[in-house]
Amino acid sequence: MTLTVSNLRGWYGAAQILFGIDLGVADGEVVALLGRNGAGKSTTFRAIAGLLARRDGQVTFGGTDVSREPVYAIARRGLAYVPEDRRIFADLTVEENLEVGRQPQRAGVPHWTPERLYALFPNLGTMRKRLGGAMSGGEQQMLTIARSLMGNPSLVLLDEPSEGLAPKIVEDMAHAIRALKAEGLSILVSEQNLHFARLISDRAVIIERGQVRFAGTIAEIDANAEICEAFLTV
Amino acid sequence: MSFYVAQFLTGLAEASSLFLVACGLSIIFGVTRIVNFAHGAFYMLGAYIAYTLAERFSGAIGFWGSLLTAAIIVAMLGALVETVLLRRIYHAPELFQLLATFGLTLMVEDLAVIIWGPEDLVGPRAPGFKGAVMILGQAVPSYDLLLIVLGPLVFGLLWMLFHKTRFGVLVRAATQDREMVAALGVNQRWLFTGVFALGIFLAALGGALQISRDAVNHTMDLRIIVETFVVVVIGGLGSVGGAFLAALIVAEFNAFGILIFPGISMILMFIIMALVLIVRPYGLLGRLEAPTRAVIAAAIVWAPLSSAGRIAVAAIVVAVALMPFGVGDYWLTVGSEILIFVLFAASLQFLMSTGGLVSFGHAAFFGLGAYGAALAVKDLGLPLLPALACGTTLGCAGAVVIGWFCVRLSGVYFAMLTLAFAQIVYSVAFQWTDVTGGDNGMLGVWPDAWAASPHTFFWLALAVALGGVVLLRMIVFSPFGYRLRAVRDSALRAEATGINRMTTQWAALIIAGTFAGLAGALFAFLKGSVFPDSLGVSTSVDGLVMVLLGGIGTISGSVLGAVVYKALSIFLVSQTDYSKLVLGAVIVGLVVVFPGGLGGITARFSRLRPVLGPAPPARPESLG
Numbered sequence: 114m115t116l117t118v119s120n121l122r123g124w125y126g127a128a129q130i131l132f133g134i135d136l137g138v139a140d141g142e143v144v145a146l147l148g149r150n151g152a153g154k155s156t157t158f159r160a161i162a163g164l165l166a167r168r169d170g171q172v173t174f175g176g177t178d179v180s181r182e183p184v185y186a187i188a189r190r191g192l193a194y195v196p197e198d199r200r201i202f203a204d205l206t207v208e209e210n211l212e213v214g215r216q217p218q219r220a221g222v223p224h225w226t227p228e229r230l231y232a233l234f235p236n237l238g239t240m241r242k243r244l245g246g247a248m249s250g251g252e253q254q255m256l257t258i259a260r261s262l263m264g265n266p267s268l269v270l271l272d273e274p275s276e277g278l279a280p281k282i283v284e285d286m287a288h289a290i291r292a293l294k295a296e297g298l299s300i301l302v303s304e305q306n307l308h309f310a311r312l313i314s315d316r317a318v319i320i321e322r323g324q325v326r327f328a329g330t331i332a333e334i335d336a337n338a339e340i341c342e343a344f345l346t347v
Numbered sequence: 348m349s350f351y352v353a354q355f356l357t358g359l360a361e362a363s364s365l366f367l368v369a370c371g372l373s374i375i376f377g378v379t380r381i382v383n384f385a386h387g388a389f390y391m392l393g394a395y396i397a398y399t400l401a402e403r404f405s406g407a408i409g410f411w412g413s414l415l416t417a418a419i420i421v422a423m424l425g426a427l428v429e430t431v432l433l434r435r436i437y438h439a440p441e442l443f444q445l446l447a448t449f450g451l452t453l454m455v456e457d458l459a460v461i462i463w464g465p466e467d468l469v470g471p472r473a474p475g476f477k478g479a480v481m482i483l484g485q486a487v488p489s490y491d492l493l494l495i496v497l498g499p500l501v502f503g504l505l506w507m508l509f510h511k512t513r514f515g516v517l518v519r520a521a522t523q524d525r526e527m528v529a530a531l532g533v534n535q536r537w538l539f540t541g542v543f544a545l546g547i548f549l550a551a552l553g554g555a556l557q558i559s560r561d562a563v564n565h566t567m568d569l570r571i572i573v574e575t576f577v578v579v580v581i582g583g584l585g586s587v588g589g590a591f592l593a594a595l596i597v598a599e600f601n602a603f604g605i606l607i608f609p610g611i612s613m614i615l616m617f618i619i620m621a622l623v624l625i626v627r628p629y630g631l632l633g634r635l636e637a638p639t640r641a642v643i644a645a646a647i648v649w650a651p652l653s654s655a656g657r658i659a660v661a662a663i664v665v666a667v668a669l670m671p672f673g674v675g676d677y678w679l680t681v682g683s684e685i686l687i688f689v690l691f692a693a694s695l696q697f698l699m700s701t702g703g704l705v706s707f708g709h710a711a712f713f714g715l716g717a718y719g720a721a722l723a724v725k726d727l728g729l730p731l732l733p734a735l736a737c738g739t740t741l742g743c744a745g746a747v748v749i750g751w752f753c754v755r756l757s758g759v760y761f762a763m764l765t766l767a768f769a770q771i772v773y774s775v776a777f778q779w780t781d782v783t784g785g786d787n788g789m790l791g792v793w794p795d796a797w798a799a800s801p802h803t804f805f806w807l808a809l810a811v812a813l814g815g816v817v818l819l820r821m822i823v824f825s826p827f828g829y830r831l832r833a834v835r836d837s838a839l840r841a842e843a844t845g846i847n848r849m850t851t852q853w854a855a856l857i858i859a860g861t862f863a864g865l866a867g868a869l870f871a872f873l874k875g876s877v878f879p880d881s882l883g884v885s886t887s888v889d890g891l892v893m894v895l896l897g898g899i900g901t902i903s904g905s906v907l908g909a910v911v912y913k914a915l916s917i918f919l920v921s922q923t924d925y926s927k928l929v930l931g932a933v934i935v936g937l938v939v940v941f942p943g944g945l946g947g948i949t950a951r952f953s954r955l956r957p958v959l960g961p962a963p964p965a966r967p968e969s970l971g
C-alpha cells in the first residue's frame with residue numbers, strides 16, 4: 114500500500130465529522146471514495162492532506178507516517194491534493210497557475226511539464242495566457258488537476274472531478290484519469306456518481322457520516338442493491 | 348500657470364515617497380494578512396540609519412550606497428522580527444497582530460531617542476541633486492525630479508518581480524489563497540519572511556530617501572503611518588497598483604489643498620478617503636475580503652450579575668467610596684484618574700466585546716470630550732456640570748460623524764479607519780492653535796468650588812464611572828444589546844431577521860463615544876488642562892490594552908484591566924524615562940504569551956461556572 118489511513122478522525126471546530134476512517138491505496142491503483150452529500154469525503158481528503166486543523170489517527174504515505182507533518186511537507190512527498198472547489202488562482206494566468214504547482218523532479222514517478230499537461234488537457238494548451246478567473250468550470254477542473262500534477266506526485270487525491278461538468282467533459286475527464294493511471298499514478302478519487310466511478314476505479318470504499326460502511330469492488334456494489342440504496346444516491 | 352505645474356511636480360515627488368511606503372504595507376498585508384503597524388517605525392529606522400551612514404561612512408559607500416545599505420539593514424531587521432515575533436502570532440486574531448506591531452513601534456520610538464537623541468537631524472544633500480531646475484520659470488528641486496522618476500521605476504520593478512519571477516508568482520498566488528499554495532508544496536515560512544523583508548525594504552528606502560529633503564526625528568513614524576493607512580485604504584489593501592494610484596491622488600490633493608486651505612490639508616485627505624469608501628468600501632482596486640476571524644474567542648453565554656455578584660460589587664464600591672477617609676490627596680488624584688479610565692475602558696469594551704468592533708481610535712471621543720469641556724469653561728465660562736455635558740455632547744457628535752463612515756467597513760479596515768479619524772482629530776487639535784492652543788494645550792480648566800477638593804472630585808469620578816459602567820451593562824442586556832450581539836455573531840443572519848447592521852453598529856459607536864466623551868470631560872477637570880495627547884494613538888492603545896487585560900470575552904473585565912494597567916503605567920512613568928520601551932515590550936510580550944488573547948483565558952476559567960456554554964474556541968486552520 115502506498116497510502117494507508119487508519120482510524121482517521123477529524124473535526125471542524127467542536128463538531129466531529131470523521132469517526133475513524135480506514136482505507137488504503139495500493140501502488141498504481143485507482144480507489145473510489147463514495148458517499149452521499151455531507152458523508153465526509155472532502156473532509157477525509159483534507160485530513161489526509163494535512164489541511165484539517167484538528168485531526169487524529171494515522172496516515173502512512175510511502176512508508177512514512179505523515180499525520181503530524183505540515184501541509185507543504187506532505188505535498189512535497191508526492192501526495193497531491195486536488196480540491197473539490199478547484200481553488201484556481203483567479204488573478205494568475207494558466208501558465209502561472211501551473212508554475213505555482215511546480216516542484217522538482219522526483220525519482221520513480223512521471224515528470225510533468227506544462228507541455229505534457231497541455232497534451233493531456235488540450236483545452237488548456239489553447240489558453241495559456243488566460244486568467245484563471247476567466248475560465249469555465251470544466252476548464253478550471255482540468256487546470257486544478259494539471260496544477261497539482263506539476264508537483265510530480267505519486268498519489269493524487271481527486272475530490273469529485275466530475276462535479277458539475279457536462280457529460281462530454283466528464284468523459285474527457287475519465288479518459289484523462291485513465292491516462293494518469295497508465296502512467297503509474299495511484300489515485301484516490303471521491304465521487305457521488307457511481308457510473309463515473311465504474312469507468313475509472315478498481316476498488317471502492319463507501320463512507321456515510323464519517324464512517325466506512327463498505328469496501329470492495331465496484332462489481333460487488335453493483336451486485337448488492339441494498340448497499341446502493343443505503344449509502345448512495347442512485 | 349507655471350506655478351501650478353511646479354506644485355503638481357511637488358505632488359508627484361511626494362507621491363513617489365508615499366507609494367514606496369504604502370505598497371510595502373500593502374504587499375505585506377496581501378500575503379501575511381498582518382496590518383503592520385510598525386511599518387512607520389521601519390520607515391523611521393531607514394531614515395535614521397541612512398543618516399548615520401551618510402554622515403559617517405559616505406566616504407566608503409557614498410551617499411547612494413548609504414541609502415541602499417540602510418534599507419537593506421532595516422529589511423534584515425524586518426526579517427528578524429518576522430521570524431522571531433510575527434511567526435508566533437499569524438494565528439492570533441488580527442487585533443493582537445495590530446497590537447503587537449504597535450508595541451514594536453513604541454519600543455522603536457524610545458530606542459531611536461536613546462540612540463540618536465530627541466533633536467531633529469538634518470542629513471546631507473544628495474550629491475548631484477543639490478540645486479533646482481528651472482521649469483517654466485519656476486525653480487523645482489532636482490531631487491524632487493529624481494523622486495518623480497523613482498516612483499514609477501520602483502513600480503515597474505515590482506511589476507517585473509511579481510510577474511516574471513517564481514517568487515512573485517507565489518506571492519500573488521498566496522495573496523489570493525495561501526492555504527492552496529501550501530497544499531501545492533510551497534513552504535510558506537520563507538515566502539512570508541521574504542515578503543515581509545521586501546515590504547520593509549521599501550518602507551526603509553522611502554525613509555532613507557527623505558533624509559536630504561526633511562529633518563529626521565522620532566515622531567516621523569506616526570506621521571507616515573497615518574498617511575500610509577489612508578493611502579492603502581483608498582487604494583485597497585493588498586493592491587500595489589491601488590497604492591500607486593492612491594498615493595498620486597493623496598499627494599496631489601495635498602499639494603493643491605495646501606494652497607486652498609492652508610493648515611488643514613490633512614482634512615482634505617480624509618474627505619477623499621471618505622468619498623472613496625462610500626463608493627468603494629474596499630478601496631479603488633481592493634477586493635472584498637472573506638470575513639475575518641472573530642475577536643471573541645469563545646461563545647460565552649453572558650448573564651446579568653447574580654444577586655451574590657451584585658452584593659460583592661456593592662461591597663467593593665462601598666470600600667472604594669470610603670477611601671477618602673483613609674488615603675492622602677495624591678492617592679485620591681491617582682484614584683480619580685483610574686476611575687476615569689475605568690469608564691473609558693468600559694466604553695471601548697462595550698464597542699469591542701458586545702459590538703465586535705475593534706477601534707484603534709477611541710481616544711478621539713475621549714479627547715473631544717476633554718476639549719469640549721475645556722472650551723465650555725474657557726470660552727463660554729460654564730461651570731462644571733454644564734461643561735461636562737458639553738464635553739459629552741462633543742464626544743457624542745464626533746462619534747456620530749466618525750461612526751457614520753466607519754460602520755461601512757469591518758475588521759482591519761474598520762480599525763484602520765478609526766485610527767485615521769483619530770489622527771485627523773488630533774492634528775486639528777494640534778494645528779488649530781487659535782481655538783485649542785495647539786501644542787501648548789488649554790490650561791486652567793478647574794472644577795467649581797464644591798468639587799474642587801480631591802475627595803469630592805474622587806466621589807464625583809466614582810459616581811460617574813459607576814453610573815457609566817452600570818448603564819453600559821444595562822444596554823448590553825437590553826433588546827438593543829441583543830441586536831448588537833446578533834450582528835456581531837453573524838451579520839448575515841442578523842440582517843435576515845430584519846436587523847440593520849450599519850444602524851445598529853453606528854448606534855453602538857455613538858453610545859461608546861458618548862461615554863468616552865464623558866470620561867474625557869472629567870479628565871480635563873482632573874488635570875485642569877487639555878493637551879492634544881489626550882486624542883493621540885497612545886491613549887487609544889491604552890484603552891485597547893485595558894480591554895485585553897480584562898478579557899475581551901467578558902462584559903466588563905476592562906474595569907479590572909483599567910485599574911491594573913493604569914496603576915502600572917503611572918508607576919512606570921514615575922520610575923523610568925523609557926516608559927514607551929517598557930510598555931511596548933509588555934504589549935509584545937502579552938501578545939506572544941497569550942496569542943489567543945487573555946479573553947480566552949478568562950473564558951476558560953469562567954467556563955467552570957454553570958451559566959456558560961460549552962463550545963471551545965475553534966482552532967484556526969493550519970498554515971503549513
Ligand SMILES: Nc1ncnc2c1ncn2[C@@H]1O[C@H](COP(=O)(O)OP(=O)(O)OP(=O)(O)O)[C@@H](O)[C@H]1O
Pocket residue numbers: 125128130148149150151152153154155156157197305
Ligand atoms: N468548513 C466546515 N465547517 C463546519 N462543518 C463543515 C465544514 N465543511 C464541511 N462541514 C460538514 O462536514 C460534513 C462532511 O462534509 P464533507 O464536505 O466532507 O462532505 P462530502 O462527502 O465531501 O460532501 P459533498 O459530496 O457534498 O462534497 C458535513 O456535515 C458538512 O456540513
Ligand SMILES: [Mg+2]
Pocket residue numbers: 154155156197272273
Ligand atoms: Mg465534498
